[in-house]
Amino acid sequence: MKLTLPTLLEAAVPIVAKLEENGYEAVFVGGAVRDTVIGLPxxxxxxxxxxxxxxxxALFPKCIPTGLQHGTITIVHEGETYEVTTYRQESAYEDYRKPSGVAYITSLEGDLLRRDFTINAMALKKDGSVYDPYSGSDDxxxxxxxxxxxxxxxxxxxxLRMMRAVRFIAVYGYxxxxxxWRALKKHRELMQHIAMERVQAELDKMLAGSDPRRALSWLHASGLLFKLKDKLPLLQSLIRNCTLSTRQSSKVYGRISLLDDLDCRWAAVLIESAISSEAADESLRLLKLSNNRRMRITGLIRLHENALGVRSEGAVNAPSLKRWWVETVIREGRQMSEDWLLVEAALHRHEVGSGSDAIDLAMLKDQLNAFPxxxxxxxxxxxxMLAQRLMKPAGPWVSRCLHRLLVHVASCELANERETLFEQAELWDKEDNNNE
Structure with missing residues (x-):
């Protein structure tokens, strides 16, 4: 088999050529070769x-010894960096994750033998010819x-290769x-040795793929998530939805791929699985997501819970809903509110809930765009300014008054003009004094 090198590989040909000119063998390996054979970017x-x-x-003037203990050197060429690794064999693995040491070899076939799957055990030469001793192209x-x-x-x-297997099954549709599969299910107990950060990284890649529903279904079938070192509170709800019929599961998770943002996809999966914001927060903590990501995802779930609360109170008339929405956008921020609308639109198409008390998402979006x-x-x-105008010492009343003014301006009930705002604040202050 002979292929046309994609642009990224073509740019690295001078490195391969220089190694060959000096009597060494050099080839492209890994995901770049796999994706070139498949026809992906x-x-x-x-x-x-x-x-x-x-x-x-010794051959390249700009080198960084990024992984010297594993035989990896990073070469800087025309502003780009390329990892070059010596052919190697790996000794016995420790903790079911990393080899205790490596030994350099001169055999390409031996180097490819240590890799996980046949589709990742191919090499591509600079002329486009494929070296495929384990029939990865056939697979x-x-x-x-x-x-x-x-x-x-x-x-x-x-x-961790078991999680990678599920990811490749899902992402490529294989x-x-x-x-x-038999070996994966046989050894899934070994997942207890894998750091939760590594599990999270694989889950991220699965949810970021073209078919998150397929990834979740195969995860359920594998049982891997039940064998982790930390038990995730979200599992029961998540797995319950994955055991639905294909048609039902497709309805539940099928539209998640419409979302471009990974954290929005996480939120959508958890919302559709009816997982509370508290359980989601605990699970995401165990998976070692960054605080910013965890807070964003749980914030989207919490916003969904608040919307359901508004529906359950039967207060979905135009004025009360608008006031709830204004308060929500002020509290959560415009970006979070926009993201929540995208998540709900992907899951529910047009409305949150059903019946006469359903919340019209298009209306909320129009209102959000109209908030000044x-x-x-x-x-x-x-x-x-407020304390000076009302000639009062600063105190908690200031923040309450500013928030009240903000709600009225955002609702288009007051103009955002200084004198108008002062007059309204004075009016409220007078009313408060009379009530006292």
Whole structure:
């Protein structure tokens, strides 16, 4: 098989050529080769070579010893960086995750043998010819995920490969071979040795793929999530939805792929699984998501819960709904509110809920676009001005008054003009004094 090199690989040909000119073998490996064979865009470039790290560094003026202990050197060429790794064999693995050491070899076939799946064990030469000793291209044509060599050994070496198998099954729409799937289910208990951060990274990639529903269904079938070192509170609801018929599951999760943003996809999955914001927060903490991501995802779920609360109170008339929406946008911010509308639109198409008390999403979007301001910084007065105008010492009343003014301006009930705002604040102050 001979292929046309994509642009990213073509740009790295001078590195491969220089290694070859000096008597070493050098080829492209990894995901770039797999995606080139499949016909997908290439995202990164990895090069493997028979040259040892010190020999690589002697040939290229700009090098970074990023992974010297594993034989990896980063070469800077025309402003781009490329990882070049010496052919190697790996010794016994520790903690079912990482090899205890590596030994450099000169055989490309031996280097490819240590890789996880046949579709990742191909090499591409600079002339476009494919070296494929383990029939990865055949498995791509047959749409199979197959371990290189002994599947039991591959998963016992690195248990994270089981999550990667499910990801490839989902992202590429492939099927596992019988031996690979049998070995995965046999060794899934080993997931307890994998750091939750690594699990989270794989889940991110699954949800970011073209078919999150397929990923969740295969995750359910694998049982991997039940074998993690930390139990996730979201599992029961998530798995329940994955056990629905294909048609029902497609209805529940099928529209999540309409969302471009990964965190919005997370929120949509958790909302559709009827997982509370509290349970979601605990699960995302265990998965080691960053605080910013966790707060954003749980914020979207909380906003959904608030909307359901408004519906259950039967207060979905135009004025009360608008006031709830104004308060929500002020509290959560415009961006969070816009994201929530996108999530709800993907899940429910037009409305939150059904019947006469359903919340019309298009109406909320129109209102959001019409709000003149939504933050205190945009208000034409501040606390110091307010205290001076009313000739009162600063105190809690200032923040209450500013918030009240902001709600009225955002609702288009007051103009955002300083004198108008002062007059309204004076009126409220007088009413409060009379009531006292």
């Amino acid at each position: 290439v995202k990164d470039v990895d090069i493997a070579t028979s040259a040892r790290p010190e020999q690589v560094m 791509i044509e047959l749409r199979y995920i197959r371990c290189v060599g002994d599947a039991d050994a591959r998963f016992q070496e690195d248990a 099927q596992p071979t019988v031996s690979t 301001i939504v933050t205190l910084k945009q208000l034409d007065v501040n606390g110091r």
